[in-house]
Amino acid sequence: MADTTSAGKTITVEQIGSPLRRPNDQRQTLIGLGLNKMHRRTTLEDTPSVRGMIAKVSHLVRVVDGV
Structure with missing residues (x-):
C-alpha cells in the first residue's frame, strides 16, 4: 500500500457560515470537515470525497488555499 499523504496535496478550508437553521446533513458535513465554529480553519487532504463535501456546503x- 503506497503512502499518498506525504506526496498528496492539501487544501485549507475556513467556515464562513453558521450551521444554525441548516439541515442536519449539512451540519454533519461541516463536522466531517473538522469545522464546527465560525472562522475556524482546517487543513485536509485534497481528495475527491473532500471536494464533494466542500461542494455540498460551499455556501458555508x-x-x-490549495497547496
Whole structure:
C-alpha cells in the first residue's frame, strides 16, 4: 500500500457560515470537515470525497488555499 499523504496535496478550508437553521446533513458535513465554529480553519487532504463535501456546503465554507 503506497503512502499518498506525504506526496498528496492539501487544501485549507475556513467556515464562513453558521450551521444554525441548516439541515442536519449539512451540519454533519461541516463536522466531517473538522469545522464546527465560525472562522475556524482546517487543513485536509485534497481528495475527491473532500471536494464533494466542500461542494455540498460551499455556501458555508471558503477554500483559503490549495497547496
